[in-house]
Amino acid sequence: MDNAQQWALEDPTIGIIFVAASFIFFYFIGWYSARAAKTSTDYWTAGRSIGAVTNGLGMASSYMSLATFMGVTALILKLKVPFVYMWIQFGLSIPLITLWYGTPLRRMGVFTPAQFVRERYGLKTSYTVAMFMVLIMVMYAIGQMIGVAKVFEMLFGVNYTLALVCGGALIVGYVAIGGMYGTSYNAAFQMILMGVAFIVPLGAIMKAMGSSGWYFPPLLYADMVPAMLAAVPDFFDMKFGFKWYFALIPTLTIGAMGLPHLGMRVYTASNLKSARGAMVWFTFFCGITFSATYAMGFSGVFFQATSGATIAPTDYDKITLILNGVYNPPWVLAFVIAGAIAAGLSTISANLMAIGALIAQDIIATLKPNLDEAKTKVLNYSAIAGGGIIAILIALNPPDFLVVSVLCAFGLAGVTVAPLVILGVWWKQANRYGAFAGTFISGILYIAISPYIFPEFVLAGGLPAKLGMSGALLCVPLCFFLVTTVSMITNRIPALVNRIPHEEDKRLVDSIHGWTVYSEERYNSTMAGVIISVVSLFFVIYAILPSGW
Amino acid sequence: MNSAYKKEIRYTLLFSVLLLMTGHCGLFFVAFPPLRGHMIFGFPSQFIIPVLMGWLGLMLVTGIQAKLTNDLDDEIEAMEDVVKES
Numbered sequence: 001m002d003n004a005q006q007w008a009l010e011d012p013t014i015g016i017i018f019v020a021a022s023f024i025f026f027y028f029i030g031w032y033s034a035r036a037a038k039t040s041t042d043y044w045t046a047g048r049s050i051g052a053v054t055n056g057l058g059m060a061s062s063y064m065s066l067a068t069f070m071g072v073t074a075l076i077l078k079l080k081v082p083f084v085y086m087w088i089q090f091g092l093s094i095p096l097i098t099l100w101y102g103t104p105l106r107r108m109g110v111f112t113p114a115q116f117v118r119e120r121y122g123l124k125t126s127y128t129v130a131m132f133m134v135l136i137m138v139m140y141a142i143g144q145m146i147g148v149a150k151v152f153e154m155l156f157g158v159n160y161t162l163a164l165v166c167g168g169a170l171i172v173g174y175v176a177i178g179g180m181y182g183t184s185y186n187a188a189f190q191m192i193l194m195g196v197a198f199i200v201p202l203g204a205i206m207k208a209m210g211s212s213g214w215y216f217p218p219l220l221y222a223d224m225v226p227a228m229l230a231a232v233p234d235f236f237d238m239k240f241g242f243k244w245y246f247a248l249i250p251t252l253t254i255g256a257m258g259l260p261h262l263g264m265r266v267y268t269a270s271n272l273k274s275a276r277g278a279m280v281w282f283t284f285f286c287g288i289t290f291s292a293t294y295a296m297g298f299s300g301v302f303f304q305a306t307s308g309a310t311i312a313p314t315d316y317d318k319i320t321l322i323l324n325g326v327y328n329p330p331w332v333l334a335f336v337i338a339g340a341i342a343a344g345l346s347t348i349s350a351n352l353m354a355i356g357a358l359i360a361q362d363i364i365a366t367l368k369p370n371l372d373e374a375k376t377k378v379l380n381y382s383a384i385a386g387g388g389i390i391a392i393l394i395a396l397n398p399p400d401f402l403v404v405s406v407l408c409a410f411g412l413a414g415v416t417v418a419p420l421v422i423l424g425v426w427w428k429q430a431n432r433y434g435a436f437a438g439t440f441i442s443g444i445l446y447i448a449i450s451p452y453i454f455p456e457f458v459l460a461g462g463l464p465a466k467l468g469m470s471g472a473l474l475c476v477p478l479c480f481f482l483v484t485t486v487s488m489i490t491n492r493i494p495a496l497v498n499r500i501p502h503e504e505d506k507r508l509v510d511s512i513h514g515w516t517v518y519s520e521e522r523y524n525s526t527m528a529g530v531i532i533s534v535v536s537l538f539f540v541i542y543a544i545l546p547s548g549w
Numbered sequence: 550m551n552s553a554y555k556k557e558i559r560y561t562l563l564f565s566v567l568l569l570m571t572g573h574c575g576l577f578f579v580a581f582p583p584l585r586g587h588m589i590f591g592f593p594s595q596f597i598i599p600v601l602m603g604w605l606g607l608m609l610v611t612g613i614q615a616k617l618t619n620d621l622d623d624e625i626e627a628m629e630d631v632v633k634e635s
Binding site: 242 | 585600
């Protein structure tokens, strides 16, 4: 079977029409909705006016990256059920963010989690965190940018450089024009487009394969299971040890809690109740699309095992396109390609908004705090355009260490951002010394023990090291340990405490939870700090032990 | 310390545990191998239960979480010593 031809459109005209029409629509939504933005707050938070359903769609779309159409199904083909476990837990991100810090930070009125870090821990720590966040977002965006360029390359028959520059410029343009208003409404539209483009054709594929549950593809493919078990007996095997599955918690669950572009979705909500409503909608939209993704991966393995076709490992990421090419007419494949591009765009636009907000609000605005509104507006547009251009330039010839799995970016966010924000919101004794030590030491160690810097200096090795799982299992608890331990020690050294506004920092904690009258007792348990410190140390030791993977 | 504060801490810890249980349900099947291999709705248990818990179970928990934390916000805002939402 000539796989290179299975996904390719014989006549790309129809694909070009679908993609062009979707871009015209994205620009129109961006331009139309951005007319409401009058101030910087409007630009970065959509005027804090986005309703629950739109916000839920936007939150879910941040997860429906190009990987949903390509990388995820490839990994199901390779890893089978363990990868499904890996993906399921992403649904926890927004509920945990909302529960642990989304609503307090929304109440505080911040643009990004780095802004909270600045108020809570001071400038030095916030610059460090903002730099890590920009790196995380660049790692995230580059993979998407390269993916979209490759789809453009295949669709239009142009070379990679031209596809990247033109595709990248189109994306940066509509994000900069639309701001968070445009991004939010576009993300909601893109989520619907990609959901339909993924699930409906999957139903047709399942019907052609003989499944009676084709009318609800996400869950009704049990009648294919016996044939699957006969052809691929190990499909439902667990394969890895307890440590591998446990490491998903620090790497991906806590990691997602540190991703700035997810937290930013909560800040666009019109009020706290709307933010929580969006969280419930998010779990619905995520659940249905994720479940359909597992069904697509299952169908891919089933197709390979039962049809006699051989898919080369290099083509695993094209399984969605291959199945549509085999079982559906060309116009459906063109629609799926448009959905895949929409998925890539929704993620890149969220990444670019985060990069722009971090550069404009958390770095430049703190260095030049008295810029007038006109200059701020130029700064806002420039920050997004500049971030986008840098991402395009890096994607032209990306260094190897940046083209790593996007999952490594999750791990870095879990190490450098999440512990600071969680402890900063819930524990008054966390101070600036502890926060700086925690994020700096753990962040540098996480990067150093990844196989992309010093291949010999890794923990566990193999897949856990490549995906950042062994690094995160060590460095996330290490950051919690350092923040709590260093804070408790330095809080008992008057010469150090007197050098920081510790009392003001403690009052901030009460205020973001809604209290106006300060109480020293709230969120101030030393015992809690000791417990976190001891438990974290236990997990640091557990991570270092070589067995269990 | 007042009851709203205690409730806030209790809800946060409780829902964290419940959310982790829905999203990492697979850990039970790794830790306890006898749970695996039973067919439920035509799928092996170690596959379908984590998938359903990660979607429908999660929706149920977040729905209850939203309701209870909204009620708690109302309770805190009804007290005298708090700010109103911006």
